[in-house]
Amino acid sequence: MNNSIHAEQAVIGSILRNNDLLDDIDIESSDFYREDHKIIFKTASEMICKGLPVDLILLAEALDRAGDLDRVGGLSYIGAIVESSAADKNIKWYVKKITESSKTRQLQSLLVSLHTAIESKEPVDELLEKAESGLFNLLENKSDGELSHVSESVNEAIEWSKTNHKGLSTGLRDLDYQTNGLNKANLIIVAGRPSMGKSALTAQIAEHVAKDETVAFFSLEMQKRELAARMLKFHDYRIGRNDAVEFFKSLKLHIDDKPAITLGYVRSQCRKIKRKHGLGMIAIDYLQLMRGTGDNRTQEVGGLSRGLKALAKEFDIPVVLLSQLNRGLEQRADKRPIMSDLRESGEIEADADIILFIYRDEIYDKETEHPGIAEIICRKNRNGSTGTVMTKWIGELTRFENYDGEKITYKEKETYFKEF
Numbered sequence: 001m002n003n004s005i006h007a008e009q010a011v012i013g014s015i016l017r018n019n020d021l022l023d024d025i026d027i028e029s030s031d032f033y034r035e036d037h038k039i040i041f042k043t044a045s046e047m048i049c050k051g052l053p054v055d056l057i058l059l060a061e062a063l064d065r066a067g068d069l070d071r072v073g074g075l076s077y078i079g080a081i082v083e084s085s086a087a088d089k090n091i092k093w094y095v096k097k098i099t100e101s102s103k104t105r106q107l108q109s110l111l112v113s114l115h116t117a118i119e120s121k122e123p124v125d126e127l128l129e130k131a132e133s134g135l136f137n138l139l140e141n142k143s144d145g146e147l148s149h150v151s152e153s154v155n156e157a158i159e160w161s162k163t164n165h166k167g168l169s170t171g172l173r174d175l176d177y178q179t180n181g182l183n184k185a186n187l188i189i190v191a192g193r194p195s196m197g198k199s200a201l202t203a204q205i206a207e208h209v210a211k212d213e214t215v216a217f218f219s220l221e222m223q224k225r226e227l228a229a230r231m232l233k234f235h236d237y238r239i240g241r242n243d244a245v246e247f248f249k250s251l252k253l254h255i256d257d258k259p260a261i262t263l264g265y266v267r268s269q270c271r272k273i274k275r276k277h278g279l280g281m282i283a284i285d286y287l288q289l290m291r292g293t294g295d296n297r298t299q300e301v302g303g304l305s306r307g308l309k310a311l312a313k314e315f316d317i318p319v320v321l322l323s324q325l326n327r328g329l330e331q332r333a334d335k336r337p338i339m340s341d342l343r344e345s346g347e348i349e350a351d352a353d354i355i356l357f358i359y360r361d362e363i364y365d366k367e368t369e370h371p372g373i374a375e376i377i378c379r380k381n382r383n384g385s386t387g388t389v390m391t392k393w394i395g396e397l398t399r400f401e402n403y404d405g406e407k408i409t410y411k412e413k414e415t416y417f418k419e420f
Helices: 007-015 019-024 034-051 056-065 072-086 088-119 124-140 150-161 173-179 197-210 224-239 241-250 261-278 297-315 325-333 347-351 415-417
Strands: 187-191 215-219 253-256 280-285 320-324 354-359 373-381 387-394 399-402
Touching: 007 019, 007 034, 007 072, 007 088, 019 034, 019 072, 019 088, 034 056, 034 072, 056 072, 088 124, 124 224, 124 387, 173 373, 187 197, 197 224, 197 280, 197 320, 197 399, 215 224, 215 261, 224 241, 224 253, 253 261, 261 280, 261 297, 280 297, 297 320, 297 347, 347 415
Parallel strands: 187 320, 187 354, 215 253, 215 280, 280 320
Antiparallel strands: 354 373, 373 387, 387 399
């Protein structure tokens, strides 16, 4: 039996006897099973939240003004609840019973909805997404947090400052210094115009992190074999085919190349990976190829960026997200990207913790004084400074490397790999 009538009566009776108890519980009127209990609790809690005193008489008067008194059984039923309900000290236990019953009913409703969808022969992918979304909503609404005094947070901050709290290394020395690594619960945007190397940089970071941490890489544009071939090329050149293959076997890198994926699909796949292998980072190439919901594309992309930020917090890991840029920058004299160049959604800027733009001058100026140099421009860093990181770009190997002021070329194999 998926209801707790006596528990509902106990909670209502307790807050009518002691209004302050409402501050100690986390429950909504929708969690109650009986309609009359929903009305009574909603009216009483709204009055208390407005700072009004609530007792049997005052509540009855409020219900009568709203035309709801007869619907809830009148003054006699409310009085009976107050008189017969259990001790106030057990209110949290009764709330737990009510919310558990509510979740069970919601789960049953979801199963009925899924059964109906199956009977109507909805596509399997849509069924799975509906199931995933429904279960996530049930889990997401579970509240485990509470307000705490700032002094507790200060003490935690002091302890945290004593530890090595740098984020995951990108493998690029100066980029790590600029960002302090890729930190937990952070959404990191990597953006650039076509051919700048944003996919290459993200794959390179994923590869480096995967030496120690499990990485889920969602490649919406490139197929798995294309991405693997690009990554293999550098290591094949560096250490030979056989050793390169063994190197990739040692990586904790998992690639999914399904196109047009949804946020629900990403969440589902990441949960599976986390259960089996743990999870240290998510990478997605790229945002504008995902499917979301909204009245227009801007709302759709904005919803996806918010959802991916929430995903970073849920899994407590960094999410590296690639994004396209508007074509407008092509009309400017200085084509280095700025925040407003982010395509389709200003919300991306608000959701991101770090925003990195990739710029290579040789794309626009074949006579540039800085051939083989890639700028990684940090325009936003929520927990640090912004600035430009200079790296070497080895186009033949689609690879970024640390820059020490001297340009090197693909042909300088012996010199280049001496310190690798």
